[in-house]
Structure formats: structure tokens, C-alpha cells
Amino acid sequence: MTSAVAVIDPVCLSPYEFAYLDEETGTEAAILRLAGALSNDCRFQFYQAGRTDVTRDAGGLYRPLDMLKVEDLTSVSNVIVVSSWKTALKVSKLGPGCPVFLWMHSPPGRHNRRMGDALAAAGIEIVCASESxxxxxxxxxxxxxxxxxxISSIPDPVADELKPDTTPRDIDRLFFPGAPHKGLSEALVKFAALRRTRPTLRLEVAEHDNLVWPENTVPDGVHFLGKLSDKARIEIMRSSLCVFHPQSRFAETSGLTLAEANAVGTPVLAHAGLGSNDEILLTPGQCVDTNDLSAVGARIDDWRRDFPAIATAPGHRLSEVAAAWKRKLTPQIVAEPTRTATSGATPERAALPNGPSR
Structure with missing residues (x-):
């Protein structure tokens, strides 16, 4: 018997669907991969803030958030709310009669410090995307x-089929997988310093140059590739010496891209003790003090001479992640709906935020 699971996403800016999984990244991709992996055990209903239409595919049923009715919640076995603790509380107060999980991929803002008492009183469990x-x-x-x-943790899933292959590696090619706010400016400065004594090195960046370097000269050896599909990003990882991620300020709270790099056998050069780096990059040598440029350069030189064997951190594969979520989403006995719409009456709508209120 399958159980119904409602996934409520009040923070997405545009709709996403399993049929277009290859076009998605980040949290959206993680949600869709999970739905696909659990399709034999769960029937997913998605309510998305950025959606205006109703559709269905192999991943489940997709509706706009403002179409969510109280009756929809009384028929599900579990509710997963993405990011917004305020929405999770509102859902809980509607009395769905089932567990409510708050799936968090980033730290809460300072103004949300008192949310603990409210979530505890409502019996809502926080599921974080990493132990850190x-x-x-x-x-x-x-x-x-x-x-x-x-408060528990389940990592975002790495596809089971991502494995090392025979793609030739270019020992002069470093790759920064995008997102300017994740320390790109720092990575560019450190790359420029490394390249002074290693002039054949190249850094390829999965971003548009006009978004991240609008008023300055691009450092020598840096090439901006623009936005990449998930497939293209993985292909570049396979052929690169490493994912070059030496920034020391932005804490990766999920680190899915770093885990995917390791899954295809590519090392990641990252800052030790920052965010989820150390829990994901378990093969020794990947986490260093990246503010010590001599240590960064030495590690690059080591890998160019003798490419390392890299392993994926346990628990990150899609099959493992799906099993962890399945344990939480075990079918529960759902009480009969206590509120139903009378014939000809307008169903009661759930009063949920339409925007990214957290």
C-alpha cells in the first residue's frame, strides 16, 4: 500500500516537475529525485508557490500553492514543508493528523531564533540537508x-549511477561550479595567485561573466561558461583536475555539488572546518586551510603528479537517501477527515503564505 505525501514549497519562484528533472538543480532537484525514488511507496502531491497550472507526471500531482485545501491535508500520511517554518506551523494548526516535517537547506535568519518553542509544541521535526x-x-x-x-539530517541525494569512468583528465583544468555568492570572488583571487607560478592552469566557471565580474578585468586563465545543465556540469567535473572551491567565508550547508564531484572520482579543494565540507569530502587531502596559498598550491601540485582515488561519503547515494526518508514516511493510520465540503459548498482553503515567508 502506498501512502500520500504532500510536499509544500512556499519559497520556489518557478514551478518544477519530475518530467524536467534534468533542468533542475539544488533543492528542487533533490525533491524531485526523492519523489522518483519513492514512487513505488508514496504518492506525492506538490503545492508550489511559483506554479499557476495543475499537471501530473511520474513524480506526482502538481498544484499551485493557493489551491491547497484543508481536505487535501486530511487525506495524506505525511507533510513535508520546504524551508518555511511559519508555513509548517500553519499546516500543523490545520490539523492534518499526520507528521509534519520542515526540510531545511539553509540556516534560519536571526529573527527566527524563537521558532524552536513553536515547532516543538507542534511536534514538527526539522530535517536538515547535512549534519553540520x-x-x-x-x-x-x-x-x-x-x-x-x-532535529535530524538527511543529505541531498547523489544519483546512484554517478561513478568514475574513463574520461581523460586535463591536469591544467580547474572547475568552479557556479553561484557567485558562494565565494567566487575569493576563488578568483586565489586562482590568480596560484597561476603566477603555474601559468598553464585554467579555471572554468559555471556562470556568466557579466553577472560576477562586471567592472573588472577577468583574471588570466579564467573562462566563464555560463549556466550549465546538470549533465554538462558533471561532464566538466569528470575531465577536470579538481573542483576548485577554496573560499573560506560561505558555509555550504548541503554541498550536493561537492558530493557529486567525489561520486565521479573528482577531488574537491575546499576550506577545512567550513560548513559541510569535512563531512562530505572524506577522502584525505581535500580539505585544507585555503588561506594558506602554499598549502593550496602544494595540494594542486600533488594531484597533478599523482591523481588521487576518491570515494563518495556513505549515506549520500539516492538509494540510501530514499531509504532514510522512507523510514520517516512510514505509512501511518490516517483518521477519517473531520471536515468535508457539503454538496455545492466551496471547499475551505488553507490560509498559507504565498511568498517566501520564513
């Missing part, structure tokens, strides 16, 4: 709340 994020959320809430909700 779970520890951060626990510490963030501990001092300001009398009670804390259950």
Missing part, C-alpha cells in the same frame, strides 16, 4: 528556547 546544518540549527535555537523540536 543540523548542529548549527540546534546551537542556534538552544539558547533562545525552552524546548527544541526533533
Amino acid at each position: 546544518l543540523a548542529k548549527h540549527v540546534h546551537a542556534f535555537l538552544a539558547d533562545a528556547n525552552d524546548k527544541l523540536p526533533a
Whole structure:
């Protein structure tokens, strides 16, 4: 018997569907991969803030968020709310009679410090995308709340089929997988310093140059590739010496891209002790003090001479992630709906935020 799961995403800016999984990245891709992996066990209903139409595919049924009715919640076994703790509370108060999970991929803002008591009282569990994020959320809430909700972690999934292959590696090619706010400016400065004594190195960046370097001269050896599809990004990882991620300020809370690099056998050069780096990049030598440019250069030189054997961190494969979520989404006995629309009456709508209120 399959169970119905409602996935409520009040923060997405545009709709996403399983049929177009190859076009998605980040949180949206993680949600869709999970739905696909659990399709034999769960029937997914998606309610998305950025959606205006109703459609269905192999991943489930997709509706606009403002179409969500109270009756929809009384027929599901579990509810997963993406990012917004305020929406999770509103859903809980509607009395769905089933577990409500708050799936977090980034730290809560400072103004949300008191959310712990409210989530604990409602019995809402926070599921974080990494152990480091779970520890951060626990510490963030501990001092300001009398009670804390259950806080756990399940990583975003790496496709089971991502494995090393025979793609030739270019030992002069470094790859920064995009997102300017994730320390690209720092990575460019450090690359320029490395290249002074290693002039054949190239850094390829999965971004448009006019978005990240609008008023300055692009450093020698840097090439902006524009936005890449997931497939193209993986192909470049396979042929690169490493994913070059030496920034020391932005804490990766999910680190899916880093895990995917390791899955195809590509090392990642990342800052030690920052975010989820150390829990994902378990093969020794990948996490260093990236503010020590001599250490960064030495690691690059080591890998150019003797390419390392890289392993994927346990628990990150899609089959493992799906199994972890399946344990949480075990079918539960759902009470008969207590509120139903009378014949000819307008169904009651759930009062949920339309925007990214967190």
C-alpha cells in the first residue's frame, strides 16, 4: 500500500516537475529525485508557490500553492514543508493528523531564533540537508528556547549511477561550479595567485561573466561558461583536475555539488572546518586551510603528479537517501477527515503564505 505525501514549497519562484528533472538543480532537484525514488511507496502531491497550472507526471500531482485545501491535508500520511517554518506551523494548526516535517537547506535568519518553542509544541521535526546544518540549527535555537523540536539530517541525494569512468583528465583544468555568492570572488583571487607560478592552469566557471565580474578585468586563465545543465556540469567535473572551491567565508550547508564531484572520482579543494565540507569530502587531502596559498598550491601540485582515488561519503547515494526518508514516511493510520465540503459548498482553503515567508 502506498501512502500520500504532500510536499509544500512556499519559497520556489518557478514551478518544477519530475518530467524536467534534468533542468533542475539544488533543492528542487533533490525533491524531485526523492519523489522518483519513492514512487513505488508514496504518492506525492506538490503545492508550489511559483506554479499557476495543475499537471501530473511520474513524480506526482502538481498544484499551485493557493489551491491547497484543508481536505487535501486530511487525506495524506505525511507533510513535508520546504524551508518555511511559519508555513509548517500553519499546516500543523490545520490539523492534518499526520507528521509534519520542515526540510531545511539553509540556516534560519536571526529573527527566527524563537521558532524552536513553536515547532516543538507542534511536534514538527526539522530535517536538515547535512549534519553540520543540523548542529548549527540546534546551537542556534538552544539558547533562545525552552524546548527544541526533533532535529535530524538527511543529505541531498547523489544519483546512484554517478561513478568514475574513463574520461581523460586535463591536469591544467580547474572547475568552479557556479553561484557567485558562494565565494567566487575569493576563488578568483586565489586562482590568480596560484597561476603566477603555474601559468598553464585554467579555471572554468559555471556562470556568466557579466553577472560576477562586471567592472573588472577577468583574471588570466579564467573562462566563464555560463549556466550549465546538470549533465554538462558533471561532464566538466569528470575531465577536470579538481573542483576548485577554496573560499573560506560561505558555509555550504548541503554541498550536493561537492558530493557529486567525489561520486565521479573528482577531488574537491575546499576550506577545512567550513560548513559541510569535512563531512562530505572524506577522502584525505581535500580539505585544507585555503588561506594558506602554499598549502593550496602544494595540494594542486600533488594531484597533478599523482591523481588521487576518491570515494563518495556513505549515506549520500539516492538509494540510501530514499531509504532514510522512507523510514520517516512510514505509512501511518490516517483518521477519517473531520471536515468535508457539503454538496455545492466551496471547499475551505488553507490560509498559507504565498511568498517566501520564513
